[in-house]
Amino acid sequence: MADDKVSPEPQPARPTLSRSATTLTARDELLQAKKNTLLKSHGRPPWYGEDGSPISDAFVVGIAGGSASGKTHVARRIVQALGSIPTVIILSQDSFYKRHTPEEIELANASRFDFDHPDAIDMPLFASCLSDLRACRQTNIPIYSFTEHQRLRETKYLYGAAIIIAEGIMALHDPALRALYDLKIFVQCDSDLMLARRIRRDVKERGRSVDGVLEQYLRYVKPSYDNFVQPTSRYANIIVPGYDNAVATDIIATHIRRQLDGRATQLRQRLAGAGPRDLIPQDCTPDPAKEYLNLTILSHTPQLQGILTILRDRTTNRGDFIFFVDRLATLLAEKAMEHLPFRPKTVMTPLEVESHGNELDTDYICGVSILRSGGPLERGLRRVVSAIPIGSMLIQSEAATGEPLLFHLQLPIYIRHRHLAEKSWVFVLDAQIGTGAAAFMAIRVLLDHGVPQDHIIFVVFLVARCGGISMLQRAFPQVKFVCGAVDDGLQEMWLEGVEEGDGQMEAEGRKAWVVEPGMGHIGDRYYL
Ligand SMILES: Nc1ncnc2c1ncn2[C@@H]1O[C@H](COP(=O)(O)OP(=O)(O)O)[C@@H](O)[C@H]1O
Numbered sequence: 001m002a003d004d005k006v007s008p009e010p011q012p013a014r015p016t017l018s019r020s021a022t023t024l025t026a027r028d029e030l031l032q033a034k035k036n037t038l039l040k041s042h043g044r045p046p047w048y049g050e051d052g053s054p055i056s057d058a059f060v061v062g063i064a065g066g067s068a069s070g071k072t073h074v075a076r077r078i079v080q081a082l083g084s085i086p087t088v089i090i091l092s093q094d095s096f097y098k099r100h101t102p103e104e105i106e107l108a109n110a111s112r113f114d115f116d117h118p119d120a121i122d123m124p125l126f127a128s129c130l131s132d133l134r135a136c137r138q139t140n141i142p143i144y145s146f147t148e149h150q151r152l153r154e155t156k157y158l159y160g161a162a163i164i165i166a167e168g169i170m171a172l173h174d175p176a177l178r179a180l181y182d183l184k185i186f187v188q189c190d191s192d193l194m195l196a197r198r199i200r201r202d203v204k205e206r207g208r209s210v211d212g213v214l215e216q217y218l219r220y221v222k223p224s225y226d227n228f229v230q231p232t233s234r235y236a237n238i239i240v241p242g243y244d245n246a247v248a249t250d251i252i253a254t255h256i257r258r259q260l261d262g263r264a265t266q267l268r269q270r271l272a273g274a275g276p277r278d279l280i281p282q283d284c285t286p287d288p289a290k291e292y293l294n295l296t297i298l299s300h301t302p303q304l305q306g307i308l309t310i311l312r313d314r315t316t317n318r319g320d321f322i323f324f325v326d327r328l329a330t331l332l333a334e335k336a337m338e339h340l341p342f343r344p345k346t347v348m349t350p351l352e353v354e355s356h357g358n359e360l361d362t363d364y365i366c367g368v369s370i371l372r373s374g375g376p377l378e379r380g381l382r383r384v385v386s387a388i389p390i391g392s393m394l395i396q397s398e399a400a401t402g403e404p405l406l407f408h409l410q411l412p413i414y415i416r417h418r419h420l421a422e423k424s425w426v427f428v429l430d431a432q433i434g435t436g437a438a439a440f441m442a443i444r445v446l447l448d449h450g451v452p453q454d455h456i457i458f459v460v461f462l463v464a465r466c467g468g469i470s471m472l473q474r475a476f477p478q479v480k481f482v483c484g485a486v487d488d489g490l491q492e493m494w495l496e497g498v499e500e501g502d503g504q505m506e507a508e509g510r511k512a513w514v515v516e517p518g519m520g521h522i523g524d525r526y527y528l
């Protein structure tokens with residue numbers, strides 16, 4: 001869902017005693033999330049069961065055809081015809097041209113390099129990126145420059161598509177690729193039309209001369225089409241004309257929509273109805289510091305009870321609310337830090353005496369805040385771990401089904417790259433765990449990226465005993481939960497929309513479940 005440059009080595013985050021922090025305003029966050037939502041996604045549904053394991057892959061379409069036959073055009077028309085459907089990614093085989101030597105680039109500039117042979121493409125990399133996306137894992141694909149005839153240093157981060165369309169002249173050539181498609185399409189087009197389109201496109205968009213295009217076409221493109229590309233049409237489920245193909249693309253979109261409907265899950269409903277909820281006993285209040293299957297509740301000292309009382313009180317003014325939320329957030333972050341690994345360290349004191357202590361045993365710590373209620377926990381976390389990178393997720397219920405949808409994702413760079421995600425420790429921040437549907441999705445997103453389950457620490461002000469916490473504990477037994485208090489009930493409340501200055505609605509009003517007796521909607525009380 002987002003792009004990035006090639007990963008630099010991350011700067012270590014360090015615990016500290018205090019540090020001032022800048023927090024985005026609610027308005028900034030919503031605007032940012034909205035921008036990303038409109039640009040990138042209509043939301044990804046939960047494709048996993050209440051036991052936390054994936055139950056569905058993304059739907060993958062492969063489109064092959066000659067150069068300039070209209071493959072990209074067909075892919076875009078399908079996306080258009082799909083309308084408001086979860087995220088679609090178009091993956092072009094062009095991204096997977098191999099790296100070229102300076103000699104090869106010189107040949108390419110003289111139209112004497114064969115880019116149309118299957119060996120010109122890094123098929124194993126193409127298949128591995130596609131396979132990751134299909135299995136709902138992140139991937140970082142290469143970026144190719146047609147003007148430089150070279151793969152660039154930057155990569156593009158992709159994650160979270162419900163539908164992937166892979167297109168290219170050799171898209172149906174490789175058996176490993178073909179095995180990944182749910183639907184195979186071949187775009188059939190007259191050779192003279194393909195040549196005319198290619199001359200126009202390569203001169204206009206790829207910095208080529210007409211003579212150069214013709215030379216390359218006769219020497220490589222046409223023979224390759226006859227020998228390698230056209231024969232793969234036999235693998236296609238559908239042959240689409242390379243012109244006037246609106247009817248064909250509408251039919252394909254209808255087929256894809258039906259296939260996706262068949263993969264729909266009712267996670268929230270299943271969470272509500274699943275299994276016994278006896279993991280947090282009714283009498284946990286007298287001994288709240290005890291751990292209940294990886295749930296740590298802060299010790300209810302008189303100070304903590306004082307803070308909770310102020311936060312629960314509807315008459316508390318906003319200034320006090322923010323002050324005490326920040327205090328509680330800091331206590332929670334300190335408690336959560338106990339789950340990180342430490343190693344022994346000996347230092348020399350100013351009195352020149354050795355002192356044996358310890359230090360953090362990881363440089364890969366980051367946070368992810370579930371917008372917008374996770375925001376109030378950020379300042380506390382930054383006070384405890386200085387310079388910690390904190391990303392965000394926007395997970396909201398779909399109006400029609402009540403199911404959680406992933407609308408926006410901005411993950412710290414550690415998590416975007418699998419080899420770093422595998423050693424990262426991640427604090428997930430949210431104000432409360434009610435039904436547990438958003439928490440479920442947030443944890444699943446991190447697992448999809450390769451963060452180990454026992455490196456996820458979910459930090460939350462309040463948990464509803466009757467809500468989804470027990471399901472979360474069962475599904476993800478190694479995830480640690482750290483909370484301020486456990487409340488008994490859950491109540492559905494109406495959240496007002498947020499209005500922009502010009503009278504437009506920035507966020508629509510909607511229903512949400514909040515913990516009862518609780519503190520009301522913590523995000524609203526903190527930000528508005
Ligand atoms: N059905 C169509 N109707 C009109 N123009 C088309 C059609 N399909 C493709 N084109 C045009 O032909 C050119 C090449 O199409 P493109 O989809 O980029 O080909 P490919 O991806 O197969 O190389 C583009 O300029 C595109 O606008």
Ligand SMILES: Nc1ccn([C@@H]2O[C@H](COP(=O)(O)O)[C@@H](O)[C@H]2O)c(=O)n1
Nearest residue numbers: 066067068094115116146149168169221
């Ligand atoms: N440096 C390059 C790499 C590839 N090509 C040509 O691109 C064609 C495939 O792209 P389409 O979008 O047309 O499918 C292929 O026929 C190569 O000849 C190139 O010209 N320069």
